[in-house]
Amino acid sequence: xxxxxxxxxxxxxxxxxLRLSCAASGFxxxxxxxxxxxxxxxxxxxxxxFFSYDGSNKYYADSVGxxxxxxxxxxxxxxxLQMNSLRAEDTAVYYCARPREVxxxxxxxxxxxxxxxxxxxx
Amino acid sequence: DIQMTQSPSSLSASVGDRVTITCQASQDITNYLNxxxxxxxxxxxxxxxDASNLxxxxxxxxxxxGSGTDFTFTIRSLQPEDIATYYCQQYDNVPLTFxxxxxxxxx
Numbered sequence: 001x002x003x004x005x006x007x008x009x010x011x012x013x014x015x016x017x018l019r020l021s022c023a024a025s026g027f028x029x030x031x032x033x034x035x036x037x038x039x040x041x042x043x044x045x046x047x048x049x050f051f052s053y054d055g056s057n058k059y060y061a062d063s064v065g066x067x068x069x070x071x072x073x074x075x076x077x078x079x080x081l082q083m084n085s086l087r088a089e090d091t092a093v094y095y096c097a098r099p100r101e102v103x104x105x106x107x108x109x110x111x112x113x114x115x116x117x118x119x120x121x122x
Numbered sequence: 123d124i125q126m127t128q129s130p131s132s133l134s135a136s137v138g139d140r141v142t143i144t145c146q147a148s149q150d151i152t153n154y155l156n157x158x159x160x161x162x163x164x165x166x167x168x169x170x171x172d173a174s175n176l177x178x179x180x181x182x183x184x185x186x187x188g189s190g191t192d193f194t195f196t197i198r199s200l201q202p203e204d205i206a207t208y209y210c211q212q213y214d215n216v217p218l219t220f221x222x223x224x225x226x227x228x229x
Contacts (some may be wrong), residue, residue, distance in 0.1 A: 108171035
């Protein structure tokens with residue numbers, strides 16, 4: 001069964017770091033681009049970052065560029081989001097999401113994880 | 123960045139009613155538009171992709187239309203299980219952007 005499972009969320013002080021993981025199963029992870037999307041409490045959805053299927057391209061929302069890094073370990077079928085210099089406004093549920101089509105960079109997200117909550121607070 | 127203006131932000135309708143949500147892009151996105159349903163505490167679920175294609179397994183009472191800058195999402199006959207927030211999303215270019223959401227409630 002195709003599945004994404006996020007982990008690594010928690011409570012962290014402003015300025016500190018956190019690394020989120022997204023474990024993929026049930027599909028050939030290396031052939032799909034992957035994305036991170038977040039949702040602040042009571043707010044809408046915000047795209048955060050993109051990792052191309054072949055690892056050649058990464059893109060970030062302006063709100064996280066220079067602070068967040070997306071990466072992937074194909075041997076572990078796992079996507080990561082390294083979050084540095086965290087701010088209160090980064091508080092959100094973080095979802096990893098997979099596009100519908102193999103190799104497509106931009107596409108509808110047909111598979112989502114359950115999300116992991118990140119709270120940035122002193 | 124492409125701005126997605128979704129309206130209304132909330133609506134209340136009766137079971138069986140036809141419900142329509144609109145989404146306007148700040149520039150031409152051809153048909154690179156998706157619609158998601160999100161229930162409280164859950165991840166979003168893809169309903170419509172490429173503006174008008176129904177995702178596998180999604181009931182046919184859901185539909186989408188439009189191209190260019192103006193898009194419409196319709197629930198033909200609202201059911202109690204359709205209570206959720208609905209989002210449009212463009213994927214013409216990064217940053218990928220979502221509409222602000224429409225919360226659908228039962229009257």
